[in-house]
Amino acid sequence: MKIQPFQSVAKKFKAVFLDSYGVIKNYGGLIDGVQGTIDFIRKENIALRILTNDASRSRTQQAEGFLKLGLKGIEKEEIITSGMMAKHFLEQKILHGKIAYLGTENSAHYILQSGLQHIAVKDIDLNNMNDVSAFVFLDDEGFDWNTDINKTINLLKHRNIPVIVANSDKLYPVSKTHVSVATGGIAQLVESILNKKFIHFGKPDSQMFMFAFEQLNLRDGFGKKDILMVGDTLHTDILGGNKFGLQTALVLSGNTDAAEAQLQINSTGIIPDFICNSIGN
Amino acid sequence: MKIQPFQSVAKKFKAVFLDSYGVIKNYGGLIDGVQGTIDFIRKENIALRILTNDASRSRTQQAEGFLKLGLKGIEKEEIITSGMMAKHFLEQKILHGKIAYLGTENSAHYILQSGLQHIAVKDIDLNNMNDVSAFVFLDDEGFDWNTDINKTINLLKHRNIPVIVANSDKLYPVSKTHVSVATGGIAQLVESILNKKFIHFGKPDSQMFMFAFEQLNLRDGFGKKDILMVGDTLHTDILGGNKFGLQTALVLSGNTDAAEAQLQINSTGIIPDFICNSIGN
Amino acid sequence: MKIQPFQSVAKKFKAVFLDSYGVIKNYGGLIDGVQGTIDFIRKENIALRILTNDASRSRTQQAEGFLKLGLKGIEKEEIITSGMMAKHFLEQKILHGKIAYLGTENSAHYILQSGLQHIAVKDIDLNNMNDVSAFVFLDDEGFDWNTDINKTINLLKHRNIPVIVANSDKLYPVSKTHVSVATGGIAQLVESILNKKFIHFGKPDSQMFMFAFEQLNLRDGFGKKDILMVGDTLHTDILGGNKFGLQTALVLSGNTDAAEAQLQINSTGIIPDFICNSIGN
Amino acid sequence: MKIQPFQSVAKKFKAVFLDSYGVIKNYGGLIDGVQGTIDFIRKENIALRILTNDASRSRTQQAEGFLKLGLKGIEKEEIITSGMMAKHFLEQKILHGKIAYLGTENSAHYILQSGLQHIAVKDIDLNNMNDVSAFVFLDDEGFDWNTDINKTINLLKHRNIPVIVANSDKLYPVSKTHVSVATGGIAQLVESILNKKFIHFGKPDSQMFMFAFEQLNLRDGFGKKDILMVGDTLHTDILGGNKFGLQTALVLSGNTDAAEAQLQINSTGIIPDFICNSIGN
Numbered sequence A, B, C, D: 001m002k003i004q005p006f007q008s009v010a011k012k013f014k015a016v017f018l019d020s021y022g023v024i025k026n027y028g029g030l031i032d033g034v035q036g037t038i039d040f041i042r043k044e045n046i047a048l049r050i051l052t053n054d055a056s057r058s059r060t061q062q063a064e065g066f067l068k069l070g071l072k073g074i075e076k077e078e079i080i081t082s083g084m085m086a087k088h089f090l091e092q093k094i095l096h097g098k099i100a101y102l103g104t105e106n107s108a109h110y111i112l113q114s115g116l117q118h119i120a121v122k123d124i125d126l127n128n129m130n131d132v133s134a135f136v137f138l139d140d141e142g143f144d145w146n147t148d149i150n151k152t153i154n155l156l157k158h159r160n161i162p163v164i165v166a167n168s169d170k171l172y173p174v175s176k177t178h179v180s181v182a183t184g185g186i187a188q189l190v191e192s193i194l195n196k197k198f199i200h201f202g203k204p205d206s207q208m209f210m211f212a213f214e215q216l217n218l219r220d221g222f223g224k225k226d227i228l229m230v231g232d233t234l235h236t237d238i239l240g241g242n243k244f245g246l247q248t249a250l251v252l253s254g255n256t257d258a259a260e261a262q263l264q265i266n267s268t269g270i271i272p273d274f275i276c277n278s279i280g281n
Helices: A006-010 A034-043 A059-069 A082-093 A105-111 A145-158 A184-194 A207-220 A234-244 A258-268 B007-012 B033-043 B059-068 B082-093 B107-109 B145-158 B183-194 B207-220 B234-242 B260-270 C006-010 C034-043 C059-069 C080-093 C105-111 C145-158 C183-194 C207-220 C234-244 C256-269 D005-009 D034-043 D059-069 D082-093 D105-111 D145-158 D183-194 D207-221 D233-242 D256-268
Strands: A016-020 A048-053 A078-080 A097-104 A117-120 A130-135 A163-166 A169-175 A179-180 A227-230 A247-251 A275-278 B014-020 B047-054 B079-081 B100-103 B117-120 B132-135 B163-165 B171-173 B179-180 B227-231 B247-251 B274-276 C014-020 C047-052 C079-081 C098-102 C117-120 C132-137 C163-165 C171-173 C178-181 C227-231 C248-250 C275-276 D016-020 D047-051 D079-081 D096-103 D117-120 D132-137 D163-164 D169-171 D179-181 D227-231 D248-253 D275-276
Touching: A006 A034, A006 A227, A006 A247, A006 A275, A016 A207, A048 A207, A059 A078, A078 A082, A078 A207, A078 A247, A078 B227, A082 A130, A082 A163, A082 A207, A097 A105, A097 A145, A097 D034, A097 D169, A117 C079, A130 A145, A130 A184, A145 A184, A145 B145, A145 B179, A145 B207, A163 A184, A163 D079, A169 D117, A179 B145, A184 B183, A207 A227, A207 A234, A207 C098, A207 C234, A227 A234, A234 A247, A258 B171, B007 B033, B007 B227, B007 B274, B007 D016, B014 B207, B033 B047, B033 B171, B047 B207, B059 B079, B079 B082, B079 C105, B079 D132, B082 B107, B082 B132, B082 B207, B082 D233, B100 B145, B107 B117, B132 B183, B132 D034, B207 B234, B207 D105, B207 D233, B227 B234, B227 D034, B234 B247, B234 B260, B234 D082, B234 D207, B247 C117, B247 D169, C006 C034, C006 C227, C006 C248, C006 D179, C014 C207, C047 C207, C047 D163, C059 C079, C079 C080, C079 D169, C080 C105, C080 C132, C080 C163, C080 C207, C098 C105, C098 C145, C105 C117, C105 D117, C117 D145, C132 C183, C145 C183, C145 D145, C163 C183, C178 D145, C183 D183, C207 C234, C234 C248, C234 C256, C234 D169, D005 D034, D005 D227, D005 D248, D005 D275, D016 D207, D034 D047, D047 D207, D059 D079, D079 D207, D082 D105, D082 D132, D096 D105, D105 D117, D132 D145, D132 D183, D145 D183, D163 D183, D207 D227, D207 D233, D227 D233, D233 D248, D233 D256
Parallel strands: A016 A048, A016 A227, A048 A078, A097 A117, A097 A130, A130 A163, A227 A247, A247 A275, B014 B047, B014 B227, B047 B079, B100 B117, B100 B132, B132 B163, B227 B247, B247 B274, C014 C047, C014 C227, C047 C079, C098 C117, C098 C132, C132 C163, C227 C248, C248 C275, D016 D047, D016 D227, D047 D079, D096 D117, D096 D132, D132 D163, D227 D248, D248 D275
Antiparallel strands: A169 A179, B171 B179, C171 C178, D169 D179
């Protein structure tokens, strides 16, 4: 397993797509050396996009978040979230009624601003829910799990409506050793109890790749071979990048550690084109 | 689909095994006519056992519960719970360390009184958990779902120990139209997140049938053909009874309603020997 | 459920994407009226692409197949198959070794012509397989199921290599009432026995949509709103089209019949923009 | 991990239950030293039963099989198979119609001799199958996989009838390194394609344990504590024995090898009371 310095890999490309959690930042803050690499990317005139499975915060909030951690120079227009993809889908396909959601009010505010009314699961009256026309899993916070997961199950047992999972990640790390169930894990519990399949958004699906690619292709005429997708997770970042036709780089600063990387690459058959310790060195 | 009066079916047998929820009682209290049937069973000198997938309360508490609802004449020795089976397994196989649990203190008190220490998930220090030697899913209440399900996942991610599910039911009805996730549903979320299979107790597994059968066989020399298993759920009560070799009666007073019964019987291939509206008529 | 004549729907768009099986043809040959609709599409100057989950035959063979059935005017360049996507992925990511496959020699010939050697499972020596560097499920024919599925399991148990499923459909209809296990069904058996997840190609994944879209976008500057995806299957054609951002039309001439359509739309939440009896009327 | 000589463990008990494949014999014939241990068991007057997940051959044929391998002194009455349990269930619950099966004629002959007609899948006319009243998966041999698995799927798609899996093992070893898909693996493919759950027989379910236990308990008054279950597979032999309440011994001569045993015990939580290299030493 050949490990290469990130900057020497990146400069072969006209654009880099970065995952956020595990690549730019983690539970402890910014990953070491990230500011230097962002500066390098700017100096080399490499286009940048950040592709993150997250539906809890808007682009603006995500950009502000980087700034608060001390990372300068990320524009909100460069950030693409799975929540944006879900929002787009809802706007196209749900044209009337109320959209119910599980998540924070903030996540609802930014995703569901499409002209339709939205309503938190906790505010739904299960005896009067005929106007609910779609359901969205937005975040793992902002509600009481016991009460509101049960309410969700009862709602979806009685109303056959589109159900959207705005972030299909099942777990996220909250410290070096600990994890927490994410939106996609809660959605999966409900799917399994109801024996249904919902509509999932987020990497490895290609919408986010496509959204970023189309912007660049339109403006700069980039081809897929010009773009490097960088991520810490084989099943989302690298598989998604590979299937979309991009070159891919696995970094060892997040979900996949150095000790396990080669074994996981072999056993999943998801093969990155490059491996780097982190984008910071 | 021929529906027969319960008492005329029951009197062909020397013993009846009854499921509790959906057969004797439901969210609204006792099912109509149950006292009359219990009295009939006593008068006819038919042996009685109650087999319930429940790990939240002891036999004594279950018997008191029937009394509170107004049902007289159920002895605690006649009640067999999936919790008792889990307790027995733990006593035989977990001989040292601390047993961690998810559930109410009451459920822990009665199940884990085996000489070993027990500890609620909420009281576990994830940085000091090496003495935890087994884990039990006991109840869907008595803890904060968000905090403690996540803690359970982190505990079981780091400690490879036996995990017991003391009641494998995934859902239970809380009203005529609404359900709630049960112990087995929470366990299934954790199994799916960790990609593991735990050790499950409760019908359709045969331990409870065997426990009841051995008592009767020992005392009265009953054979399996002398016993009728009565339940409202095809996948637990009727399948378990059929595989154990008992005659079975489906009642339409709980999970399986009259409109759906024949269709479900055909599509599952789980065929009761008798069908009755309820044990009360 | 409002059913509209297909041609009146189609003429609102600059391009139509058609699924093949269940839309253009089925077990009995061409679907009634298809030639008339193809002629109408040409006359109206609507661009046409055919998107099919199939890895058994090349574009040229597919085009010849339409001609043999009596359908004129389909160009091979208008046909996009899941097999082409798998081929593209293999060419980019598998750069050495031998590619093993399950399927007909014909399917292997057209998919695996990438400079690397390919070898049928039946010709593999399980005691000498270290040079096998990838595996592809191509077709449900061309091998002995008993012998070669078992050989595949043993090969993949011992060699941790990329495994590609070139058509993820699980079943296909062989008559009005009967079905047959397809490539994706065989792959799923192997996944389940080995407890692995392979890399799947085909709708609802967006590669085929993207391939067709990029051609049209490049040449004619079409946007997604200009394109109608037409299919007989909610989970592949309509979900894939919806997630890619196209307008979608469900036809009732294949997997989804008129009696079940509304119920399936409600229960899956996969909502077509239009419903037509078939493209032929 | 303390490894003990088998005979010193066995002599603490009044009865031993042995799994067959991986314990008494394997692909290469008898396991070394087995005859000596069987003789020891007889000399010590320990009761013996053999519990095997197998529905392909009758007790008599199994006993003859041991003899052919050179093992003397096994009585056919000491052998209990999952096929016997399935046969018993069918006799009790399927009272009319024809029983269809997938397997060899031999397996059908011995299992389905219950007065009802039986018919191989290959002989079924899918246009005239209304008299088929139950279906049994008996063996992985005796039929063409491609033709007859597809026929099974079409049969079970159109007829909602009880489906029995007479041996739920998914794989069996055919050499030191190679495996083959077993009856339960084929059944699982069909379950997954049809999205149904069939009725499975075989360890870890307790019917076989109960059958053996009742014989011994009746004749000799043995309790569960007097009996040792011996097997090579944690998920069937040891889990089944543990849940039934027996003492259990894992042998390292089959599915679970010495290098992996402790890890698998920890990660599954299925804990044998004893570990031995094989019953032969």
